[in-house]
Structure formats: C-alpha cells, structure tokens
Amino acid sequence: xxxxxxxxxxLGGDMSxxxxxxxxxxxxxxxxxxxxxxxxxxxxxxVTGYVAPVPSNPEVRFRFRFQDATTLFPSPSVLxxxxxxxxxxxxxxxxxxxxxxxxxxxxxxxxxxxxSCAVALTRVNGRWRSRREMQLPFLFAGLFLFLNMTCGLCxxxxxxxxxxxxxxxxxxxxxxxxxxxSMIQVRYxxxxx
Amino acid sequence: xVLGAHTKKTPYKSTQLLCQSATGDFVLIYRTFIVYRRxxxxxxxxxxxxxADIACAGRAxxxxxxxxxxxxxxxxxxxxxxxxxxxxxMITCK
Numbered sequence: 001x002x003x004x005x006x007x008x009x010x011l012g013g014d015m016s017x018x019x020x021x022x023x024x025x026x027x028x029x030x031x032x033x034x035x036x037x038x039x040x041x042x043x044x045x046x047v048t049g050y051v052a053p054v055p056s057n058p059e060v061r062f063r064f065r066f067q068d069a070t071t072l073f074p075s076p077s078v079l080x081x082x083x084x085x086x087x088x089x090x091x092x093x094x095x096x097x098x099x100x101x102x103x104x105x106x107x108x109x110x111x112x113x114x115x116s117c118a119v120a121l122t123r124v125n126g127r128w129r130s131r132r133e134m135q136l137p138f139l140f141a142g143l144f145l146f147l148n149m150t151c152g153l154c155x156x157x158x159x160x161x162x163x164x165x166x167x168x169x170x171x172x173x174x175x176x177x178x179x180x181x182s183m184i185q186v187r188y189x190x191x192x193x
Numbered sequence: 194x195v196l197g198a199h200t201k202k203t204p205y206k207s208t209q210l211l212c213q214s215a216t217g218d219f220v221l222i223y224r225t226f227i228v229y230r231r232x233x234x235x236x237x238x239x240x241x242x243x244x245a246d247i248a249c250a251g252r253a254x255x256x257x258x259x260x261x262x263x264x265x266x267x268x269x270x271x272x273x274x275x276x277x278x279x280x281x282x283m284i285t286c287k
Contacts (some may be wrong), residue, residue: 125285141220145213
C-alpha cells in the first residue's frame with residue numbers, strides 16, 4: 001500500500017510540499033489506533049510506518065511519525081501533520097551546517113579558555129598543586145564540561161555528516177543534498193488530539 | 194496507539210545540552226558556596242531550583258526518549274530553561 005503525500009493528504013502544491021509529492025509505504029496496517037500513522041525517515045531512506053483511520057475526528061485525518069533529523073537516530077517523534085506547516089529540508093540542512101560551523105568556532109574559543117582554566121586549577125607558581133590545594137569539584141566539573149562539549153560537537157558533526165554525505169537512498173549522498181523529496185519537517189504542531 | 198518498535202528514542206543531543214547546563218549550574222552553586230564561606234543557608238534556594246531544573250531535564254529527556262510529541266515534552270523543556278535562567282540570575286545577584 002502506497003500513499004502519496006501530495007495527493008492523498010491534500011497538501012497543495014503552493015502550500016508547502018511544492019510540486020513534489022512523496023510516496024509513502026506504510027508498514028503493517030493497524031486499525032486499533034484509529035489514527036493514520038506512518039514514519040517519515042529523512043534522507044530518502046525507505047519510508048515506513050503505520051496507517052489507520054480516524055473516525056472520531058474528521059479534521060484529524062492522520063498522524064505521522066518521522067525520524068528526528070536533529071539527531072538522526074532511529075527515533076521517531078509523534079506529530080500531527082494535518083495542522084502542521086511542512087517545509088523542505090533545505091533550510092534545515094543549511095541551518096545544521098551553520099550550527100556546526102558556529103559550534104566549531106565557539107568550541108575553539110572554549111578550548112583555549114578551558115586550557116587556561118585547567119592550568120590555573122592544576123598549577124601554581126610554576127609547580128603542580130598538591131591534592132590539598134586543588135579544587136577537585138571544579139576540576140571534575142570542568143573535565144565533565146569539556147568531555148560533554150566535545151561529545152556534543154561530535155554529535156553535531158555526525159548529524160551533518162549523515163545529512164550531507166550519507167543521504168540518499170541510492171547512497172549517493174551529496175548530489176541529493178537539496179533534493180526536495182529527501183525530508184520534510186514539521187515546523188508548527190498545535191495540540192490536536 | 195500504534196507505537197511500536199520505532200517509538201523508542203535516544204535524544205543524545207538534547208540530553209547532552211541539558212547535562213551541560215545542569216553541570217554549569219552546579220559549578221555556579223558551588224562557587225557561591227565557597228564565596229559565602231560554605232554557608233548552606235545562602236545556597237539552599239539555589240539548590241532547590243537546581244534540583245527542580247534536573248527534574249525537568251530528566252522528565253523532558255524521558256518523554257522525548259519515549260517518542261512523545263512536542264506538546265508533551267515542550268513544556269518541560271520550557272520549564273527547564275526558565276529555571277536555568279532564573280537560577281543564573283539569582284546566583285549572579287548574590
């Protein structure tokens with residue numbers, strides 16, 4: 001069973017999905033949910049999910065889950081699409097790249113300042129501080145912050161890597177960078193159920 | 194609801210950010226604690242705020258990890274950031 005977003009869901013070409021339509025292939029059909037659900041995976045990965053009718057609320061015709069592109073881990077969020085503003089992934093990818101650039105620059109500044117702090121915490125008058133002189137809570141907190149910050153940068157880098165390099169169902173990645181059908185993202189999701 | 198195996202989620206990025214903020218707040222509290230000559234009464238309100246902060250962060254991460262919608266985990270994130278800002282202002286003014 002295949003569903004095309006453009007036609008089936010009534011999202012007009014001028015609205016947000018543009019002229020491109022997206023064909024979704026729902027996974028096991030389930031009626032117990034009484035809601036349409038399916039999973040949108042960014043980066044042109046195979047789309048999987050669930051579909052079910054919504055007899056109770058005619059305005060809410062479906063739900064969908066899509067992979068959180070900010071983390072790029074197989075972890076869908078449950079979102080309502082019927083009232084949502086949907087736009088393409090180009091902005092998101094550029095924003096991710098800008099975020100990585102900015103984060104890298106700030107991380108460089110952070111490295112220098114944290115190095116100075118580490119020196120101040122561990123050395124005094126050209127010698128190592130004794131254990132009694134050291135402020136261990138500050139030292140451990142600084143170390144944790146440094147590791148955490150590095151980890152965050154790695155995650156952001158991985159996100160961008162996945163967005164720009166590993167994207168594409170055919171594995172081509174970079175040529176599909178601005179493919180309009182690669183991903184959709186919900187920008188505004190009001191309470192609807 | 195049809196929330197199967199796809200529902201589970203590991204919000205690495207947001208958890209990392211929350212950890213970062215919570216640790217930074219702890220450092221601020223500890224610094225105030227030292228500056229005020231280890232007077233617990235001075236930092237007690239800040240510690241309460243910090244604990245509430247951590248609770249909000251934990252709840253937000255948990256909801257996000259279980260695939261909750263933004264409507265569900267959004268208020269917890271908002272509460273977390275409001276508490277963080279309030280805590281920072283409070284501890285800076287001391």
